[in-house]
Amino acid sequence: MESPTTVEPQALEHGDLLAHDAVPAALISMRDIWRTYEMGAEQLHALRGVSFDVQRGEYLAIIGPSGSGKSTLMNLIGCLDTPSQGRYWINSKLVSEMDDDELARIRNQEIGFVFQTFNLLARATALHNVELPLIYAGISSAERHERAERALRNVELGDRMTHRPNELSGGQRQRVAIARALVNNPSILLADEPTGALDTKTSYEIMELFERLHEAGNTIIVVTHEHDIAARAHRIIHIRDGQIERDERVEK
Amino acid sequence: MKFIETLKLAAAAIWAHKLRSALTLLGMVIGVAAVVVVVSLIQGFNAYIDEKIANIGAKSYTIGRFSMDDFKDTDSIAAAQRRNKELTLEDFEFLKTRLTLTDKFAAGARPQRAQIKRGNEILQDVAIDGKQPLMGDIEKVDVADGRYFTDVENNEAARVAFIGSDVADKLFPNGDAVGGEIFINSLPYRVVGVRTAKGTVFGMPQDTFVTVPLMSYRRNFGALRNWRSVYFQGTAKDDKQFEDAVDEAKQWMRVRRGLEKGEKDNFGVFTPDSITGLRDRLFGTIFIVAIAVPAIALVIGAIVVMNIMLVSVTERTKEIGIRKALGARRADILKQFLVEAVVLTIIGGFAGVVIAWLLGIVVSMYVIQTYLSLGAIGLAILFSGGAGVAAGIFPAWKAARLDPIEALRAD
Numbered sequence A: 001m002e003s004p005t006t007v008e009p010q011a012l013e014h015g016d017l018l019a020h021d022a023v024p025a026a027l028i029s030m031r032d033i034w035r036t037y038e039m040g041a042e043q044l045h046a047l048r049g050v051s052f053d054v055q056r057g058e059y060l061a062i063i064g065p066s067g068s069g070k071s072t073l074m075n076l077i078g079c080l081d082t083p084s085q086g087r088y089w090i091n092s093k094l095v096s097e098m099d100d101d102e103l104a105r106i107r108n109q110e111i112g113f114v115f116q117t118f119n120l121l122a123r124a125t126a127l128h129n130v131e132l133p134l135i136y137a138g139i140s141s142a143e144r145h146e147r148a149e150r151a152l153r154n155v156e157l158g159d160r161m162t163h164r165p166n167e168l169s170g171g172q173r174q175r176v177a178i179a180r181a182l183v184n185n186p187s188i189l190l191a192d193e194p195t196g197a198l199d200t201k202t203s204y205e206i207m208e209l210f211e212r213l214h215e216a217g218n219t220i221i222v223v224t225h226e227h228d229i230a231a232r233a234h235r236i237i238h239i240r241d242g243q244i245e246r247d248e249r250v251e252k
Numbered sequence B: 001m002k003f004i005e006t007l008k009l010a011a012a013a014i015w016a017h018k019l020r021s022a023l024t025l026l027g028m029v030i031g032v033a034a035v036v037v038v039v040s041l042i043q044g045f046n047a048y049i050d051e052k053i054a055n056i057g058a059k060s061y062t063i064g065r066f067s068m069d070d071f072k073d074t075d076s077i078a079a080a081q082r083r084n085k086e087l088t089l090e091d092f093e094f095l096k097t098r099l100t101l102t103d104k105f106a107a108g109a110r111p112q113r114a115q116i117k118r119g120n121e122i123l124q125d126v127a128i129d130g131k132q133p134l135m136g137d138i139e140k141v142d143v144a145d146g147r148y149f150t151d152v153e154n155n156e157a158a159r160v161a162f163i164g165s166d167v168a169d170k171l172f173p174n175g176d177a178v179g180g181e182i183f184i185n186s187l188p189y190r191v192v193g194v195r196t197a198k199g200t201v202f203g204m205p206q207d208t209f210v211t212v213p214l215m216s217y218r219r220n221f222g223a224l225r226n227w228r229s230v231y232f233q234g235t236a237k238d239d240k241q242f243e244d245a246v247d248e249a250k251q252w253m254r255v256r257r258g259l260e261k262g263e264k265d266n267f268g269v270f271t272p273d274s275i276t277g278l279r280d281r282l283f284g285t286i287f288i289v290a291i292a293v294p295a296i297a298l299v300i301g302a303i304v305v306m307n308i309m310l311v312s313v314t315e316r317t318k319e320i321g322i323r324k325a326l327g328a329r330r331a332d333i334l335k336q337f338l339v340e341a342v343v344l345t346i347i348g349g350f351a352g353v354v355i356a357w358l359l360g361i362v363v364s365m366y367v368i369q370t371y372l373s374l375g376a377i378g379l380a381i382l383f384s385g386g387a388g389v390a391a392g393i394f395p396a397w398k399a400a401r402l403d404p405i406e407a408l409r410a411d
Ligand SMILES: Nc1ncnc2c1ncn2[C@@H]1O[C@H](COP(=O)(O)OP(=O)(O)O)[C@@H](O)[C@H]1O
Pocket: A037, A039, A044, A045, A046, A064, A065, A066, A067, A068, A069, A070, A071, A072, A073
């Protein structure tokens, strides 16, 4: 069934696919991605030639020590940042060719981002925070309310809709952020150390929520430096010094 | 993103910093209030002149010995005195038989001062002038009591008088002026009518006068020359053709004077427009300065708003990052901050208008009637909004082009 130009969804050696200009069919495809920070005269290569694919419905963990480039990679996947070099397709569309409005649309429709520090609007209620992506999607206020309420109920926050972030616990805040990430039905849920600011018990609750979301058909990428968190995923990419060290499937 | 959402966002942001918003707007509010007060003073002043001096409502023109331009400076006055002959009643007859677009046309003579007496009551220095009866119609004279004099009385040079309400009140304290007798230069005149009081114009009383028929004036006061010089007044048959009627009168007057083409008029024609024109020439610059000075406060107010908007953008960098991460486009962020600035300044504009309105009430009570026109209000609000755009565009642009990941790193 596969056409000859598509690419196998597997760990890719550097340079593997640079030879031909095939458009990958995967949900996410990165080819030889570099991200270099200019710091005065010095250059810091946070990523050095990363290549991999993610298929629809995968549950992927990216693990590596602190400073290995996980967040940098995540921000690139989420179209918040642009690579210094390399090609990145999302839904077979080359991100580097997108203009600013199209990137905004991708962030709005295709990606749900969960940050380690939640990044909720402090002055807004939980409900309004969850509504934000829908506002930028131009959805009417009635439908927005309904969908945001449903998303909050899905993360068991039906009774905390009108609370502001400072009136919620860490775990509750992170669940608001997850509801916000999911409310616009994105193609991918990205979570950068989502449990990093939470205690163990709350962390497990959040991870169970991710499992449920995965079972419901969502594509999930979680960044972590904790092995027990990563072990819940079905595939683990190990990253070190800005390079993919290992890409393994986890048998369940 | 829908506009209503942007508006809600702006309102929420302004409300979240009530005190700061209010302080930010202080300059704007004072600027707008000052501009609106000045504008309504000017409009009040102009309306005053239109009503009381130019007699806009009457829509009549006047032909006299001198034109407004002749009074430019002492040289031009001297030159006009040499060039411009006095008008005569023959000139009047000449025009009257030829004017086709003019409806009513009447002659009058400038006033002189005289003493008026009734019994032991004496009024010094009262202005007395002579007019043809039709002048009453042309000037739309408001008769409080009795009537204006008639053609017959004019032709017979009858000693009848139409008097101002001040004269009537002083000489006839019992209110029985009509039918009474007054003495002017020792000659008795019968009072036929009293004019409705007009009050003062620029502090000058308008109701201390006596008007007698033109022919009586000539017979009893002397030739219609020098200070008693003649002038003509006319109205158009059709107000829409007023300009044409004026022009026709002017052309016949030139014929009468035998002026060559291109030669300057040696007489003057006044219309309500020429009087308001003079007003604008005399006061226009003053008005512009009077508006420009408080407008500077507005500019400074706008700069303050811009400054606070820049601070606000810096403070809210993280928020901008979050919004961008969730799919806000540059245009959304730009609109958010621009609308916030405009809503802010329009609120300032409204506050300024309200303050100006209250000040106007006070000024109208104690100084001069002011007019706060809807146009002035609209303009003030429009200018405030414009100031908001000017003040908001740079901060909004700065916010819009923030890099999402850089913005998210801020705290
Ligand atoms: N904005 C930045 N400017 C300069 N260096 C950065 C910046 N962000 C990250 N880095 C550097 O890039 C490397 C990778 O960082 P990061 O992706 O945050 O690692 P991780 O999330 O795995 O801890 C680190 O050495 C870090 O110091």
